[in-house]
Amino acid sequence: MTALAVLLLADSRLPNGGHAHSGGVETTVAAGFLSTVDDLELFLRGRLCTTAPVLAGFAAVACLLDDDADWRRWDRALSARIPSAALRTASRLQGGALLRTVAGMWPVPAGLRQLGRPHQPLVLGAATSAGGGSALDAAGLAVHHLLGGACSAAIRLLGLDPLAVAAVQAAVGGPGAEIARQAVLAAEIAVTSDDPSALAAVSAPLTELLAAEHAQQEVTLFAS
Amino acid sequence: MKALAGLDVERGRTRWRDCAPIALRPTGPGRMHLVQAAGGPLGGDELRLDVRVGPGADLAVRSAAATVAQPGPGPEPASWQLSATVAAGADLDWRPEPTVVCAGADYRSHLRVDLDSTAWLVLREQVLLGRVGEPGGRYRGRLTVTVGGELLMDTETVLDGADPALSGPAGSGGFRVFGSLLVAGRDLPAVAERADRTPTLISAVLPLDGPGYLILALGRTSALVSAGLAAEADRVTTAAGIAARG
Amino acid sequence: MHREETQTVLPAARPRGRALRIGIGGPVGGGKTALVAALCRALSTELSVVVVTNDIYTTEDADFLRRNGVLADERIRAVRTGCCPHTAIRDDITANLDEVEELERLHDPDLVLVESGGDNLTATFSYGLIDRQIFVVDVAGGDKVPRKGGPGVTRSDLLVINKIDLAELVGADLDVMRNDSAAQRGDRPTVLISLRAEHGVAPVLDWVRRSLTAHRA
Numbered sequence: 067m068t069a070l071a072v073l074l075l076a077d078s079r080l081p082n083g084g085h086a087h088s089g090g091v092e093t094t095v096a097a098g099f100l101s102t103v104d105d106l107e108l109f110l111r112g113r114l115c116t117t118a119p120v121l122a123g124f125a126a127v128a129c130l131l132d133d134d135a136d137w138r139r140w141d142r143a144l145s146a147r148i149p150s151a152a153l154r155t156a157s158r159l160q161g162g163a164l165l166r167t168v169a170g171m172w173p174v175p176a177g178l179r180q181l182g183r184p185h186q187p188l189v190l191g192a193a194t195s196a197g198g199g200s201a202l203d204a205a206g207l208a209v210h211h212l213l214g215g216a217c218s219a220a221i222r223l224l225g226l227d228p229l230a231v232a233a234v235q236a237a238v239g240g241p242g243a244e245i246a247r248q249a250v251l252a253a254e255i256a257v258t259s260d261d262p263s264a265l266a267a268v269s270a271p272l273t274e275l276l277a278a279e280h281a282q283q284e285v286t287l288f289a290s
Numbered sequence: 291m292k293a294l295a296g297l298d299v300e301r302g303r304t305r306w307r308d309c310a311p312i313a314l315r316p317t318g319p320g321r322m323h324l325v326q327a328a329g330g331p332l333g334g335d336e337l338r339l340d341v342r343v344g345p346g347a348d349l350a351v352r353s354a355a356a357t358v359a360q361p362g363p364g365p366e367p368a369s370w371q372l373s374a375t376v377a378a379g380a381d382l383d384w385r386p387e388p389t390v391v392c393a394g395a396d397y398r399s400h401l402r403v404d405l406d407s408t409a410w411l412v413l414r415e416q417v418l419l420g421r422v423g424e425p426g427g428r429y430r431g432r433l434t435v436t437v438g439g440e441l442l443m444d445t446e447t448v449l450d451g452a453d454p455a456l457s458g459p460a461g462s463g464g465f466r467v468f469g470s471l472l473v474a475g476r477d478l479p480a481v482a483e484r485a486d487r488t489p490t491l492i493s494a495v496l497p498l499d500g501p502g503y504l505i506l507a508l509g510r511t512s513a514l515v516s517a518g519l520a521a522e523a524d525r526v527t528t529a530a531g532i533a534a535r536g
Numbered sequence: 537m538h539r540e541e542t543q544t545v546l547p548a549a550r551p552r553g554r555a556l557r558i559g560i561g562g563p564v565g566g567g568k569t570a571l572v573a574a575l576c577r578a579l580s581t582e583l584s585v586v587v588v589t590n591d592i593y594t595t596e597d598a599d600f601l602r603r604n605g606v607l608a609d610e611r612i613r614a615v616r617t618g619c620c621p622h623t624a625i626r627d628d629i630t631a632n633l634d635e636v637e638e639l640e641r642l643h644d645p646d647l648v649l650v651e652s653g654g655d656n657l658t659a660t661f662s663y664g665l666i667d668r669q670i671f672v673v674d675v676a677g678g679d680k681v682p683r684k685g686g687p688g689v690t691r692s693d694l695l696v697i698n699k700i701d702l703a704e705l706v707g708a709d710l711d712v713m714r715n716d717s718a719a720q721r722g723d724r725p726t727v728l729i730s731l732r733a734e735h736g737v738a739p740v741l742d743w744v745r746r747s748l749t750a751h752r753a
Contacts, residue, residue, distance in 0.1 A: 081628040086618040090460070097487060099459035112460025116448060145499040146444040149506070151483045154499060163630035222619040267432060267446040270456075271470075271508050272463040278494040279485035285594050289616040289631070 071172075071197030075190065075207055078214065083163025087156055088219030088288035089113075089212060090273050093280035095223050099272070103227065106220050107234045110213055112270060114241050118212055119266035120147055121187045122205035122249030123256070127265065128178075128191025129204035130257045137177040137184065143262035144185045150274045152281035154185075156290030161186035164193065172196035201253055205246035213242060219288060292336045297322065297351075300344040312337055317352070324353040324386055331370060333362020333396060341374035343382050343409075353386035356418075359397035359427070367396035367430075374402070376409035376475075388416035388467075388512055393452070395427035400434070403474075407438030407501075410475035414519065417468045418512055419451035426451025426466065435474055435502065442474055442500040463492070465508035469515040471523060474502030479530030486522070493518040495526055555640055556751040557648040558744065559625060559661035561688060562672035564654030567698040567731050569597070571672055572651050574737035575744065576606040583646040583748075586611045586639040588632055590624050590653040613639060621653030629665040636665070647748065657686030668747050670740070674699040679708040682716035682726075690720045694727065694743050701730040 074080055091109070094100045100109055124144050131140070148154045162183035168174060171193075178184055178192050187208050194204035217231045249266070256264040280286060295312040298305045304322070306314045313325040324339075331337055343349045359368050376382045382403065391397050405411055415433070419426025432446040449468055450456040457464060481503040485494035491509040498504060503526065507518040560568050569591060576585050587607060591597070593614035601607055613635040617624035624632055636648055650666055652659065661669045671692035673681050676699055682689055689695060695717055703710050710728060717726040727739040 079627065081630050083628065083630045085620050085623045085628055086616050086631050088618065094459050097492075099463055105459055108454055108458035109460045111455035112458050115453075115455055116460060142441055142499070143444065146441045149443065149445060149496040149498060149504045150494075151497050151499075159631070159634070162634065163628075166630055166633065219618065262441075263434070263444065267434075267444045268448050269445045270461050271447060271449075271468055271506055272465075272492070273460055274496060275485055275487075275492045275494045275506055275508060278483045278496060279487060279492075281483060282485060285592055286616060287592070288618045 068198035072194065072199045072203045072207065075193055075197065075199070076210055078218070081163070081167045083160045084211060084215055085218075086289045087160060087215060088223070088290065089216040090277060090290070091216050091219040092223055092286060092288045093276040093283075094272075095220070096283070097276055097279065100220070101224060103230045103234060106217070106226065106231065107238065110216060110234065110238045111241070113212055113216065114209070114238060114245055116268045116270035117273065118209050118242065118245045119249055119252075120144070120268055121208040121212055122246050123252050123265040124185065124187040125191035125194070125204040125208035126201040126250045126253035127256055127262075128188040129195040129199065129201040130253055131175075131192075133175040133177070135175070135177065137175065137181060137188065140262060141181055141184050141188060143265070144187065147267045147269060149269060150277040152277045152290060153274065156277075157185045157187075158183040159289065161189045164189045168193040168196065201250045202246060205249040205253070206243065208249075209242040209246050213238060223287070291330075291332075291334070293338065295339045297339065297341045297349075298344070299342065299347045299349045301347045312339055320348040321350045321352070324351060326353070326357060330358070330360070331368035331397070332360050333368050334364055334366040335362070335368045337369065338371040338373070341372065341382070343374070343376045343380040345377040346379040347377070348381045348383075350383040351386065356387045357389040359389060359391045359395045359429075361392065361394040361396070361427070367398045370397070370399040372399075372401040372403075375404045376406060376411060378406045378408045380406070381410045383412050385412065385414040388418050389429070390418045390421060391427045391429045391449070391451075393420055393424040393427055397427065398430045400432045402434045403436075405435065405437045405475050408476050409437075410477070411435070411472065413472045415470050416512065416515060417449060419449055419457075419462075419466045424451075428453070433470075433472065435472065437474060437501050440500060442502050443472065443498055443504065462508055465492075465510060467509050467512050467515045469507040469509070469519050471505040471519045472502060473523075474498075476501070478502065479526060480533065481526055482529075486518075490514055491518045493522050495522050554752070555645050555648050556668070556748050557636060557650060557666040558747070559650045559652065559666035559669035560672060561625065561652040561655070561659055561661060561669060561692070563656060563677060566654075566672040566674045566677065568651050568654070568672050570731045571670070571696065571698070571737065571740065572649055573601060573604055573606050574731055575649065575740065576601075577604065578737060578741050579647065579744070580607060584643060585647045585649065586643050586645045587649045587651065588613050588615060588635045588639065589651040590615050590617050590621055590632065591651055592653065611639065611643060617653055621655045622659035625650070625652045625661045625665060626659065627662075629662050632665050647744070657681070657684060657688050660687040660691060667751060668693040670694045670696055672696045672698055675703045675708040675710070675713065676706050678706075679710075679712045682713050682720055685720050689717070692724070693747075694725055694740070695721060696740060697726065697728045698731055700728050701732060
């Protein structure tokens with residue numbers, strides 16, 4: 067059942083709130099930084115060296131943590147890594163949405179549920195653990211959703227060729243898997259030493275700036 | 291080169307310990323200038339400064355010139371660490387000149403500031419990727435701030451003028467100059483998230499999850515970024531003034 | 537004005553406390569927003585009403601509702617659907633549930649209206665989100681629409697055929713639409729209305745009031 071549970075969490079058909087978020091693509095398109103499949107590939111590769119290690123690290127941690135861990139502290143540590151309030155809100159909305167769904171599928175730690183809307187990677191990691199998956203599965207899922215959400219939004223917003231986008235997503239999959247492996251190593255150190263500072267903290271300046279711009283637009287199609 | 295320098299400020303008294311290439315010079319009441327040997331740091335250098343601002347004391351730190359990070363003889367990065375504690379009712383105003391990261395250089399800074407819940411901090415960083423006409427090297431700047439023992443901010447900015455992914459649409463967007471201004475601690479105004487964008491400058495005010503806000507800017511030139519940070523900071527104070535009067 | 541018999545044949549409603557949640561869906565331009573506005577105007581003096589809209593919501597829309605004295609701003613929430621309006625009301629209802637529950641918590645309403653973004657004839661609400669759904673089409677879309685069927689036409693709890701005042705202008709035969717609807721929908725009610733006519737919304741209001749009574753029973 068483990069493999070099936072992981073596939074379920076990877077499936078965008080699972081109600082997880084993700085379809086309404088573009089992972090920064092909408093605002094990056096609007097500001098003129100992304101318009102072609104090549105731009106998208108560069109965007110994804112940029113995400114892999116900035117946001118991906120952070121999300122993957124926290125997902126892996128959440129998979130490794132005991133049910134009675136101090137979930138609030140790890141949630142705060144991720145908040146501290148996201149300067150933009152709009153991006154923190156996007157993460158919490160998706161975390162809340164996924165929690166709503168997975169809480170009906172598997173037992174989820176009470177400490178996580180008490181946060182109301184925890185950050186998405188924590189819910190993803192806890193759900194992976196509850197479904198029987200590994201920390202590497204959790205980190206991989208975090209990277210997969212980061213890339214997949216951006217690809218799907220780029221197709222919807224720019225009318226990019228979905229076959230070309232699928233090829234790009236596959237091309238960055240290798241580096242993505244490596245990011246996930248490194249994130250698990252960092253997560254193991256963080257959990258063993260009970261110290262979130264071992265986790266990656268990279269934030270990309272353009273992503274933060276454009277997220278703030280997106281939040282003040284009158285009309286947007288995506289929530290973030 | 292390895293160096294550990296120290297700076298300890300109490301009300302009415304300032305003590306410091308230079309350690310080459312880090313030197314400190316008092317330039318006014320509660321005001322110090324950082325003076326670094328020209329042409330550094332180089333790859334392999336490990337420079338560290340520990341700062342303590344005692345209860346009720348004020349400290350402003352500036353620098354005499356831009357820091358120019360250059361490649362070293364080996365693959366090791368040049369590393370710069372600041373570790374500061376700011377006690378009850380104390381202020382730390384840390385605004386050195388920009389850091390220029392030359393082509394081929396690998397520069398890492400980690401600034402850690404622990405604030406008492408009644409302390410106040412303003413901290414500015416500015417990074418230029420490369421001297422004029424070169425793409426610039428790699429910069430990793432981690433900024434960790436706690437207030438009253440609670441983590442407020444822990445982010446690492448990674449820039450690389452020679453890496454298309456890091457200088458692209460999910461990195462620095464082709465801009466050569468990065469700037470940030472963090473304000474944290476006591477008596478902060480309520481801040482709403484906002485952004486401004488022109489073809490040569492993007493800036494934003496970002497309220498953190500706790501007592502602090504971060505102003506970020508990416509721009510074509512150092513002058514634009516400095517002005518952008520200052521303009522956003524002014525808007526925050528003006529808006530707070532209007533709110534206070536209204 | 538034509539009035540259609542609106543006998544109530546409703547699926548077993550899931551108990552949700554006091555508020556009745558009604559979804560309003562249908563293709564672009566059929567009159568969903570106008571129907572929401574008309575319902576709010578007629579009901580907001582007797583009931584506590586809140587609205588979640590999935591339509592692309594501009595400050596103009598907000599102004600429209602405000603000017604018409606329909607609802608206070610804080611009773612209206614907009615959900616962004618990421619270019620997938622049907623996903624937000626059917627496959628992944630989490631964002632809508634968040635807003636509905638938040639409005640229920642803040643205002644303790646009798647009635648929650650969830651307006652979908654304009655989509656096609658296959659887009660319907662999940663009953664995990666709403667208790668009843670209204671599907672709005674208009675005669676200007678052609679009198680073949682009811683015959684085409686699709687879950688919106690066949691399975692909605694109330695089918696509203698709007699803009700009957702335009703029937704002659706666009707060459708639509710209302711009898712054809714009425715008969716095709718009956719054939720597609722069995723016992724489920726259909727009303728043919730013009731929201732521009734005075735009291736044009738009355739048949740829908742009747743249905744909403746009866747649904748509310750059934751929901752509270």
